[in-house]
Structure formats: structure tokens, C-alpha cells
Amino acid sequence: MRKIKLALITNIPAIFRISFFEKISSLEDLDINTFFCARIERHRRWKIPNLSFKHKYVPGIKINLCKGIFYFNPYLFLMLWKLRPHIIISGGASFPTIIAYLYCTIFKIPLIIWWGGTILTEKNITRIKEKMRRIIFKKAKSFLAYNLDAKEYLESFNAKISNIYILGNATIDVGKYYDKIFIFREKKSILKKELNLQKKLLLSVGCLEARKNYFILLDAYKILKAKYSELGLLIIGEGKESNKLIDYAKQNRLEDIYFLGHIEPEQIIQYYAVADIFIHPSLSDQWPQVVNEAMASGLPVIVSKYCGIPQDLVRNGENGFIVDSKTPVDIIKSIDVIINDVEKMSRMGQNSLESIKLFDINYSLKIFFDAIKNNIDA
Numbered sequence: 242m243r244k245i246k247l248a249l250i251t252n253i254p255a256i257f258r259i260s261f262f263e264k265i266s267s268l269e270d271l272d273i274n275t276f277f278c279a280r281i282e283r284h285r286r287w288k289i290p291n292l293s294f295k296h297k298y299v300p301g302i303k304i305n306l307c308k309g310i311f312y313f314n315p316y317l318f319l320m321l322w323k324l325r326p327h328i329i330i331s332g333g334a335s336f337p338t339i340i341a342y343l344y345c346t347i348f349k350i351p352l353i354i355w356w357g358g359t360i361l362t363e364k365n366i367t368r369i370k371e372k373m374r375r376i377i378f379k380k381a382k383s384f385l386a387y388n389l390d391a392k393e394y395l396e397s398f399n400a401k402i403s404n405i406y407i408l409g410n411a412t413i414d415v416g417k418y419y420d421k422i423f424i425f426r427e428k429k430s431i432l433k434k435e436l437n438l439q440k441k442l443l444l445s446v447g448c449l450e451a452r453k454n455y456f457i458l459l460d461a462y463k464i465l466k467a468k469y470s471e472l473g474l475l476i477i478g479e480g481k482e483s484n485k486l487i488d489y490a491k492q493n494r495l496e497d498i499y500f501l502g503h504i505e506p507e508q509i510i511q512y513y514a515v516a517d518i519f520i521h522p523s524l525s526d527q528w529p530q531v532v533n534e535a536m537a538s539g540l541p542v543i544v545s546k547y548c549g550i551p552q553d554l555v556r557n558g559e560n561g562f563i564v565d566s567k568t569p570v571d572i573i574k575s576i577d578v579i580i581n582d583v584e585k586m587s588r589m590g591q592n593s594l595e596s597i598k599l600f601d602i603n604y605s606l607k608i609f610f611d612a613i614k615n616n617i618d619a
Contacts (some may be wrong), residue, residue, distance in 0.1 A: 244269075244270060244271060244272040245270060245271050245272065245327050245328065245613060245614075245617055246274070246324070246325070246326045246327045246328075247271055247272065247273045247274065247326060247327070247328055247329070247330065247613060248274050248276060248321055248324055248328075248329045248330070248341075249262075249273055249274070249275045249276065249329075249330050249331075250275075250278070250317070250329065250330070250331040250332060250337050250338070250341055251275065251276070251277060251278070251331075251355070252277070252279060252312065252332060252333075252335075253277055253278070253279050254277055254280070254289050254292060254296070256289065256506055257412055257413075257506070257530040258412050259289075259290070259292065260412060260413075260414065260602065261412040261602055261605065261606075262275055262292075262294050262296075263293055263294050264602060264606055265606060265609060265610075266293075266294035266295065268606075268610060270610075270614075271610070271613070273294065273295065274295050274296070274297070274324055274326070275294060275295065275296040276296070276297055276298075276299050276317060276320065276337075277296060277297070277298050277299065278298075278299050278301060278303070278312040278314050278317075278335075278337050279298070279301075279303045280298060288505060299314040299317045299320060299337070300314065300316045301313050301314030301315070301316060301317070302314075312335055312336055312337055313336055314336065314337050314340070315340065317337055317340045317341075318340050318343065321340070321341070321344045322344070326350065327617060328350055328351045328352075328353065328613060328617060329341045329344065329345055329350065329351070329352050329353070330352075330353045330354075330355055330385070330613075331352065331353075331354060331355065332354075332355040332356075333354075333355070333356065333357075333358075334354070334370070334373065334374045334377055334378075338354065338377060339373070339377065342376075342377045342380055346380060351382040351383070351616040351617070352380055352381050352382060353381065353382060353383045353384065353612060353613070353616065354377070354378065354381045354383075354384050354385070355384075355385045355408070356384050356385065356386050356387070356391050356394075357386070357387040357388075357391050357410070357527035357528065357549070358391060358394055358527065359390040359393070359394050359527065359549055360390070360393060360394050360397065361390070361525065361547060362525050362526075362527060362549075363394060374398060375398055378395065378398045378399075378400055379399075381400075381404075382404065382616050383404045383405070383406060383612050383615070383616055384400055384404060384405045384406065385406050385408040385608070385609065385612055386405050386406065386407055386408060387407075387408065387409065387410050387527050387528045387549060388407065388409065388410070388527075388528050388549050388550070389407065389551055390549050391527065391549065392405050392407060406608050406611065406612045407608065408605055408608045408609060408612075409528070409551075409600045409604060409605055409608070410527070410528035410529075410530060410533065411533060411597075411600040411601055411602060411604050411605045412530065412533075412602055412605060413530075413533050413534065413537050413597075413601060413602055414601060414602045415537045415594070415597055415598050415601040415602075416598075416601075418534070418537040419537055419539065419594060421510050422510060422513055422514050422537070422539065424514075425510065425511045425514030425515070426514045426515075426539075429514060429515055432511060432514065432515050433515050436511075436515065438473055438475070438499070440471040440473075441469065441471050441472050441473065441517050441580060442472075442473050442474070442475055442515060442516045442517050442518075443462070443465075443472065443473070443475070443516070443517070443518050443519075443520055443576070444474075444475045444477070444512060444513065444516035444519050444520070444535070444540070445458060445474070445475070445476050445477070445478075445520045445521060445522070446476075446478055446509065446519075446521075446531040446535075447477075447478045447523065447529065447531060448478050448479070448480040449476070449479055449480035449481070449483045449486060450480040450481050450482055451481075451482060452523060452524050452525045452526075453478075453480075453482075453522070453523045453524075454522040454523055454524045454545070454566055455476065455482060455486050455522065456482075456486065456489060457522055457566055457567070457568065457569055457572070458474075458476075458520060458522045458566075458569075458572065459486065459489060459490060459495060459498075460569045461522075461569035461572040461573050461576070462474050462495060463493055463495055464569065464573055465573060465576055465580075466495065466496065466497070468577075469580060469581075472497065472580070473497040473498070473499065474497065474498045474499070475499045475501060475512055475516065476498065476499065476500050476501065477501045477502075477503075477504050477509060477512060478502070478503065479503050483500070483502075486500070487500055509534075510538075513534060513535060513538035513540065514538065516535075516540060517540070517580075517586060518540060518541050518543065518576065518579055518580070518586070519531075519532070519535035519538075519540045519541070519542045519543070519561075520542075520543045520544075520572065521535075521542070521543070521544045521545060521548060522545050522566040522572065523545050523547060523548050523566070524545065524566065526545075526547065526549055527549045528548065528549045528550060528551075529549075529550075532544055532548070532550055532554075532555075533597055533600070535593070536554075536560070536593040536594065536596060537594065537597050537601075538594075539590040539591060539593060539594045540590050540593060541560060541561045541579055541586060541589035541590050541593060542555055542560065542561035542562075542593060543561055543562050543564060543572060543575045543576070544561065544562070544563055544564070545563075545564060545565075545566035546563050546564065546565055547566065550563065554596055554597070554600060555596075556592075556596070558578075559589065559592050560589050560590075560592035560593040560595075560596050561575075561589060561593065562575040562578075
């Protein structure tokens with residue numbers, strides 16, 4: 242049986258997807274060639290390791306816009322022509338996806354769109370973008386959607402339900418990840434002392450930019466700190482809002498806040514291990530990977546309802562809470578329920594771990610392969 246030659250087009254080698262790319266590249270029935278439109282994006286400081294799977298960087302121009310990044314890679318068409326793939330998977334509806342659309346139309350091969358946008362995150366797109374998406378989505382044979390919210394958005398463009406596969410954003414091998422966490426958690430109290438951290442710790446990881454909504458988190462922490470003097474807050478990440486947030490914390494005399502800046506993924510693990518509760522207050526996201534990491538670390542999670550996290554992943558009162566993060570109120574209420582009940586905190590953390598096991602890397606691999614095989618067979 243011949244291998245299915247797949248061209249996979251994506252923006253950059255995102256550090257949290259590398260293990261997924263390695264796994265799918267090892268599938269015997271697939272010959273996967275990954276095309277990256279750039280090596281890195283301006284707000285990322287990842288140290289990308291040597292990649293063990295077949296990949297190429299597409300020559301082109303990367304234009305930083307106020308609402309995102311525009312990749313102009315016309316040479317991609319020639320690279321696809323040289324490869325002669327049987328099927329193409331392209332992320333989003335950007336310029337490289339337009340190139341993929343043209344190639345698939347000319348050579349009559351299936352196009353699958355890997356999609357994470359929701360009605361909320363895409364509400365401000367221009368009419369030109371909307372019309373272009375309608376054209377591309379009509380051509381696409383199938384879609385790999387992050388979650389049900391992304392599926393709902395695709396349905397609003399008349400995508401057939403039977404052609405939408407819920408892939409999730411599950412790129413973590415949960416068992417291996419927790420094994421690493423467990424090494425640090427065994428000495429949690431000692432590690433807290435070594436890092437000079439508080440007895441009870443809230444943790445948040447993400448880019449420090451407006452849409453991530455960290456000022457609301459600081460407002461919530463201000464009220465919580467007045468009630469729980471032993472409480473501390475770790476914030477990992479950097480961005481345009483970094484200095485403003487640090488100044489805001491100083492002006493409000495917020496104690497025991499640790500702005501740790503950029504930390505490489507392998508080092509972040511120890512902070513997941515010493516934390517007690519994870520919070521993600523973002524106002525706009527497409528299933529952030531850090532929530533998976535927190536759950537794989539056995540933490541209760543408090544997640545904004547605007548993050549695209551499926552409700553069957555985070556269940557209110559069982560392994561965390563999905564909150565309206567436009568005000569501090571829900572965040573404060575959720576912390577109040579958990580913070581002083583050690584048994585409940587432990588039980589919710591264990592429930593998080595069990596829940597994320599259903600959405601680990603093997604789940605995504607199966608959905609990914611099924612989507613390809615079904616389109617080739619058709």
C-alpha cells in the first residue's frame with residue numbers, strides 16, 4: 242500500500258506542537274511534509290530544538306499587524322508543485338491557505354482546514370476576509386476544529402457537520418507530562434522554600450497583552466489577598482503589558498506577586514508543581530495549551546468562558562470553574578470555594594488529571610488520521 246503524501250502548512254514550529262508533529266510523522270501510512278511560514282513570531286521567545294520530522298521553511302515576508310501577523314509566502318505554490326501531495330492540511334484562512342486552496346483547485350486534491358476561530362474571536366473580521374473565507378471553506382473537503390465553538394463558527398459558513406472533526410488542542414502526552422510534574426511535586430514544600438514562595442499559590446501563564454485580561458486578575462487578587470494573607474500569585478510570561486502590570490501591582494501595594502517573565506517550557510514544569518490553583522482570565526483565546534498543561538499537572542483550573550475551553554473538559558465544581566472574567570467577581574468566588582479546603586483542592590486536581598487524559602495527544606492523533614484517511618478514501 243502506498244503512503245499518503247501529506248503537505249501540512251502552519252505558521253511556526255510552536256513549541257507545544259512539536260511532539261504532535263513528531264508523532265504524526267511516525268505514522269506508517271503517512272508521508273508528512275510540514276511547511277512553516279516563519280521560524281518564530283515577535284511575541285515568542287521559544288528555543289526551538291532540532292526538529293526530527295520532515296519540514297521546510299517557506300521563503301516569504303512576515304508583516305506584523307496590530308491585530309496579528311500576515312504571512313506572504315507565494316513561493317509555497319512552487320514548493321507544493323515539487324512535492325505533489327495527495328492531500329493538504331492548512332492552518333487558518335491566511336495567505337498560505339489561499340495558496341493551498343489554489344493548488345487543490347487546480348490539481349483536484351482534498352483540502353482540510355485546521356481551524357480554531359470562534360464567533361467571539363472572529364467577530365471583527367472585515368467583509369473581504371469573510372468573503373474569502375466563504376470561498377475557501379466551500380472548497381475545503383473537511384475541517385479539523387479545536388472545539389465545539391470553532392465547529393459552531395464553521396457551521397455559520399454552511400460547513401457540513403459530517404465534514405467537521407473535533408480535533409481538540411490536545412498535543413500533550415499526559416502520562417509523560419505528569420511523570421515530570423510528580424518528580425517536583427514529591428518535594429513541593431521544599432521547593433517552595435527554595436524559591437521563596439508563599440504557602441498557597443495561584444498560577445497564571447500567558448502572554449502579557451490586553452486580551453489576556455491580567456488587570457482583572459490583579460483586581461481579584463487584591464481582594465483575595467486581603468482575606469488570605471498566606472496567598473501568593475505567580476505570573477509567567479511577558480508582553481506589551483508587562484511594565485504596566487508591574488506598575489499597577491506596585492501602585493496598589495500588592496504583595497507576594499511574582500512576575501517571572503519568559504520561562505522555557507521545561508522550567509515552567511516546576512512552577513506547575515508548586516502551584517495550588519491555575520487561573521486563565523483571557524477575554525479571547527482558542528483553547529489555550531496552558532490549560533491542558535495545568536490539568537495534566539493535577540491542578541484545579543479557573544478558566545474564562547471566552548477561552549474556547551469545552552465545558553466537558555472543565556466542569557464547574559468538579560475540577561474547576563468556567564467564569565465570566567470581565568469582572569473579578571467570579572474569579573474571587575471560585576477561589577473562595579477552593580482555597581481553604583485542602584481535600585477539595587486535591588480532589589479537583591485529580592479530577593483535572595483524569596479529565597485531560599481523554600484529550601491527550603493520542604486522542605488528537607486518531608482524529609487527525611481519520612480525517613485524512615476518510616478524505617483519501619472518498
